Amino acid sequence: MSNKMHIKLNVNGKAEEFLAEPRELLIYTLRERLNITGPHIGCETSHCGACTVTIDGKSVKACTMFVAQANGAEVTTIEGIGGPDDLHPLQTAFKEHHGLQCGYCTPGMITRATKLLEDIPNPTEEEIRFGMAGNLCRCTGYQNIVKSIKAAAAEMNAAKEAAE
């Protein structure tokens, strides 16, 4: 159709280029067009955060952003955060401290937490709870999510100190 837009994105380090209707949502692009199924759909109203991705250094809920709005951006999803050979400390900590159950919120949760720890490398419990309040979890009651993020922060800070 003539109203399609020319979109260029960089997703998890890979350049993507395609034509999309103006109404195409970013979560649809990621999940349906690019087969990146880590980010999930939970509400489509920006409340639950299961679709959280990082766009140009900001946490964004991909379910309520048109892909056209992300044109030219760098997008990072859970798949770009760490894999079997290079797990992110948050991925390790969530397992170690039982920070997940059904796993549906987990990709968005960890993606958001990477940004939180970038902004506040050594957060207090209150800062974690406030900073994670845009991501809903129905299983864990958050207690072990908070614990996981604290543990990952400690791990990352220790690694940073050791490197300096």
Place this chain on the structure above:
Amino acid sequence: MKDEVESRDDRVANLKGMGCSRKRVEDARFTQGKGNYVDDIKLDGMLFGDFVRSPYAHARVVSINTEEALKVPGVLAVLTAADLEPLGLHWMPTLAGDKQMVLADGKVLFQGQEVAFVVAEDRYAAADGIELVEVEYDELPVIVDPFESLKSDVVLREDLDPKADGAHGPRKHHNHIFTWDAGDKEPTEQVLAEADVVATESMYYHRTHPCPLETCGCVASMDKVNGKLTLWGTFQAPHAIRTVVSLISGIEEHNIRVISPDIGGGFGNKVGAYPGYVCSVVASIVTGKPVKWIEDRMDNLMTTAFARDYHMTGKIAATKDGKITGLHCHVTADHGGFDACADPTKFPAGFMNICTGSYDIPTAYLEVDGVYTNKAPGGVSYRCSFRVTEAVYFIERMIEVLAIELNMDATELRRINFIKKEQFPYKAALGWEYDSGDYHTAWDKALKTVDYEGLRAEQAQRVEDFKAGKTRTLMGIGLSFFTEIVGAGPVKNCDILGLGMFDSCEIRIHPTGSAIARLGTISQGQGHATTFAQILASEIGLPADSITIEEGDTDTAPYGLGTYGSRSTPVAGAATAMAGRKIRAKAQMIAAYLLEVHDNDVEFDVDRFVVKGAPERFKTMKEIAFAAYNQAIPGIEPGLEAVSYYDPPNMTYPFGAYVCVMDIDVDTGVPEIRRFYALDDCGTRINPMIIEGQVHGGLTEALAVALGQEIAYDDMGNVKTGTLMDFFLPTAWEVPNYETDFTVTPSPHHPIGAKGVGESPHVGGVPCFSNAVQDAFRPFGNRHTNMPHDHWRIWQTANKLGLHG
């Protein structure tokens, strides 16, 4: 050999068996975005189906015009009841013995009801098609109140003969579904008439919703060449779904494969069969292509599986010194437009007859009337066994009200009425036989840990300070003691659609000493792949890390009734242990042969069989597994496999003692949870880490329900809480840290003594949070206020009690 230097403790630790906090094997894929949920499934040529839904709660459907919709590029078909009728699929049976419209057949009975199914190449085209389906409605009077419904001349279910019996006996009125009772009516009335004290209270347990983060959905793929239907979906009971699909479609059961992939939480929402499943199957048959249907959040909250909606009236009788002598409970149950409760057949009000709670109440009577209204169907058990949350809320409120009536401390009132340890197995007045318990020990431990006396003293001081104008914050101490009834259940009294509620496990040991076990249940976050391997590790002496657990594929897993009502550990967990014991029995014979001794001369020790009295002579389970596949042993078949179908002799009865300390700002109505202590006794503990996680999660769902979460309707039958803007799901910001604790009272009839825990915290948590709010206002004359205690309602309570000056 390494084994020779390993201590017995090392060998036990290597197994990662029962009792250890084994890390979850599921987590690797979930933390890396590699889960496989139903919406992640993609098949060649897959289409997407979505519903045209009714904006009205009660209306005649005059006409449906699909012409314009079919012109939309990408729209392939629009199904209506007229298309399904020739197949006999425009209605479907519910799990409760009623029937439900798949697509509106002449009228609609609730807002959001499925009217037409648009099948398109993608979601956008489906949405465009939905916009253009023209439906003409003729509005009818709307009834959202069950009491009004029972008086109304308006007939909601015109398809039912008003004079004919329903699935659960006679109907009193054209909008009445059933009356179900338990216990002894006349003796209870007599006890009430003669009692020293009778406390009466009416309470409404509001309608809410399980709202898992992943909504319901499915992918149906009809392979017309081979005549095989594959159905992936968010099914908490995949085998039951296969049987239902076979019964209603006429496709033979061996030609249907149902697969539950990873499920993003269930909490009861994903037990039932929904119109989306039927329409997807039909659409796949019609188009010859796979069809996906995924609810959006509004669909989910408005149409699939509400919970509660019980109007309960209680009378509790006691002597002057607080010994309870009788209990009477009447429930008016709002089931919505169709009776689609997910309960065992003989229990149309679930296990509401556990409402005598943890107390030795000699005489009791329960009567439940089910009623149709213009609200969504459902009535599922949201994070609890069947209607147990309602039952426990009821009795824990009645105890508090009786304490007020007697001017007695509610902890003491509970203590003097608890079923005593020596009374177990205890036959309750409403029919159940509680397997085991030690309530006094749990209660005393809880009260001591929180310094109950100290809290009461602090509260008294706070009341004085409040009255003196020194503070505007009140303090509430919430108490609850609950007994769950889980693990449905014995086939003799528990079935769904005639399917006995046993469960199953099948084990195959591989030659090199690793294994796969398949079960009839399906995890939705509970961590079955981790914990069931732990049960097996302890039973068969192979490391949990060498055991794969697989669930959810009906072509490979043995038949089972699925996961809900905390039944996985009590039933499938038992089947796992029993199948493991069969493996062990055969292994014993193989070991004896290899060691050249009699079967009875070897005994199992952690991970091996040893010759009695000669511990240096042994065969490890790994060696035995290999021998099972490479040695010709006289009288023993090759291989090492076992299957067990376990029909539990009784339910299990987990229990717990909870205390909540809450500060309430009288002027804003905002409650702040200062402390929450939860002691759970779930019998034998398989994985403490997972138990603790389940308790945190269940308590948080309890907090939600008690403090704000509801499905509310206006008088027109409009759902007022259809998005996460209005429907309260707590964030990390609102939720406190919980203190967890435990006692261990094993179930005497369960092979490993386990009772199940996933739902206890919700069952015990709701009354505990509610009681904390009520308790804060008790010194000012509060007796009972209905949940949910959101800020506005708490403010209103304070206002009515004159606390705003």
